[in-house]
Amino acid sequence: MAEKIAHTIHPQKLDDTPEWSAVEVSDDVLVADKWQGNTIDRSEMRMLGRVQVLRRNFTLVPMLGFSTVLICTWELLFANLLFALTDGGTGGLFWGFTVTIFACVFIYLSMAEMASISPTAGGQYHWVSEFSPRWCQKYLSYITGWLLAIGWQGAIVGLSFVAGTIVQGLITLSNPSYEPQQWHGTLLVIAAVAIAISVNVFLSKVLPMAEIPILILHVVGLFAIIIPLLVMAPKNDARTALLTVTNGGGWSTTGTSFMIGLLTALSSMMGFDCAVHMSEEVKNASRTLPTAILWGAGLNAILGYLCVFTLCFTMTDIPRLLESSTGFPFLQLFYDVTGSKAGTAVMAAIIIITLIMAVVSEVATASRQIWAFSRDDGLPFSKYLRRVRPGWNIPLNALWVSLGFGIFIALINLGSSVALNAIVSLTISALISSYIVSIGCLVSKRLRGEPLPPSRFSLGKYGLAINIIALVFLCPLFIFCFFPTATPVDKETMNWAIAMFGGITVFASLWYVLAAKAIYRPPVLIQNRDLQEVSEKNVHEVREEKL
16 A cells, blocks of 8 residues: 555656655555545646545635634734834824735736645645746745745744733733833743643644634624623714724835835734645645635725724824733723723733634644645655654644744743744745745746646636736735835844745755755655546535535
8 A cells, every 4th residue: 555655646657756655654544535636636636646644524614714713813913003103103103004915916816826736734835836936936946945844933923922022011901010021021921832732732623613713702792792892982083993093103105104014904913824734634636726715815904994983083093002011902901992991801811712723724724734845755754743643643743843933932932032033034935935935926827828736716817917916916025025114223123024934944044055955855846737537527426515
């Protein structure tokens, strides 16, 4: 059986490219038939040159909950309000979110099409390998895989850090004599990461069903917060709320301040590729993934707009919010409006809970991404990382690495919060760069006149225009990811994401030249489109199946 599997994985044998050891995939780690998905799922896995070792137990609604909660749009808009008020103010927040949503339409339409063409946990690095010109596909896909791996690992710590510091802010509000210490935040981050890892390890079988009540909390929780604000808070007039753009960062122009503040809105909508990295655990993946991505982005856009409108009209004393001892303007807003510390704590608890649940989903995404990249020998110790233990059917070793990475990065906060912020800030730039490269490769393939592989979600004749518009938005936003929040800049306020991004790129490039070039097997050499034989009868059968 092992020889048969190895033959399936390597339909395109190259003499200068070493094979992935078939020992790593043996009979005892294959999932039962009921977890292998429908006919099309199996056909696509054969085409991709992969073996089904994870359980396909996510359907549309759980995957919708998974992606929308992970992105946590309105929760991050509250949490990152300080940056939006510093650069842009209420008008900048409203129009920045509007620009973000417009951009996301084209970004996620492009991503949905690629997900339908190749529904694989590798995501962007796989698409880069498949769509880019042959002469550069191996290096580009390798660098994209590294950026994704580091970016998603950093996202785990980043969101845990936000949740932990909100807890510290609540303690400060309840006990003004409390003095937040860095080690307090570090312990809270480690606790959040440990909880997320534990859920992914010991409750993985029920995680899809757990996403449904969490999705309900994500939706209902927003209304539980904005209704008291809209009823009880004094209101700004429409001109002040929607048209006043401020430059609190001391930039030379208000336009620059607006672009930097726009990153607050952008960060609240980036990351729907999370669904793609779970694709080998999704039933009817090539149909479910595009739907989950687009519906999830749409739902979060609506919830985000409700949050933005509420904030713009109810924040009447912005200087007071910015000077809050809690460190979070939204906590001060809750307290000023309700006049109750208990009420503020309840409202904030909704945000904290959903953020921790988002960390659970981020752990799942990050572990699947490095597991997928390790299948192609993209990372050091790939033989260890790609192993799936019998009976578990989850990338357990990759989860342990996520735990270790999270604890290590959290401990950096004890020595320097600047270093921690630099690592965390890498997430958004890494994700955007992966979007730029993958969509750019898709544009390249279209411009070369090469037909795209068949898919169940296609942009058709509008595809090239949609892809190009997505790139027009992404490229300038990528540049502004590296700007500091305000001027003048010193070593404490500098945005060190550029150093982290450059460092990771240089390290990965050196590792590629010295070691990985000889062993990394890009996905395009593993898959075989000739095996993609999905008949109209099979498609009809899938449509009959219950999602």
